[in-house]
């Protein structure tokens with residue numbers, strides 16, 4: 001498995017932001033580049049990035065498994081991450097998790113049979129006053145979610 005030249009250029013730009021002795025500081029950015037290209041982070045890809053950064057693969061594996069934005073298993077086309085922290089939970093996120101589980105026919109951490117949706121519970125996304133919050137593919141934030149808004153979102157993503 002090899003990342004593209006363009007991916008390595010992006011990683012180089014991230015590495016340039018840190019002193020040569022602090023390459024591990026570029027871990028999150030480098031793994032993000034790798035995931036954007038490959039869709040998820042298999043162990044051999046993590047090892048490849050670690051080799052490039054000249055840091056232990058175990059250190060990058062820890063980073064990849066700590067942050068919910070990183071996919072250490074194959075995922076669906078759309079990753080739906082629901083914030084599970086207290087403010088969102090008080091706004092009804094747990095009820096929405098149940099709703100999505102039922103609607104999609106999967107559990108948390110699972111992917112629908114058609115490969116479209118993966119359901120994940122994540123940590124605070126910084127929009128605590130606008131909960132419940134759902135993040136699509138780590139980038140697209142949907143706030144003040146309701147069952148109706150979920151229905152619309154799923155329809156739009158399926159279309």
Ligand code: FES
Pocket residue numbers: 083084085086087088089123124125126127128129131133
């Ligand atoms: S608690 Fe959900 S975004 Fe902060």
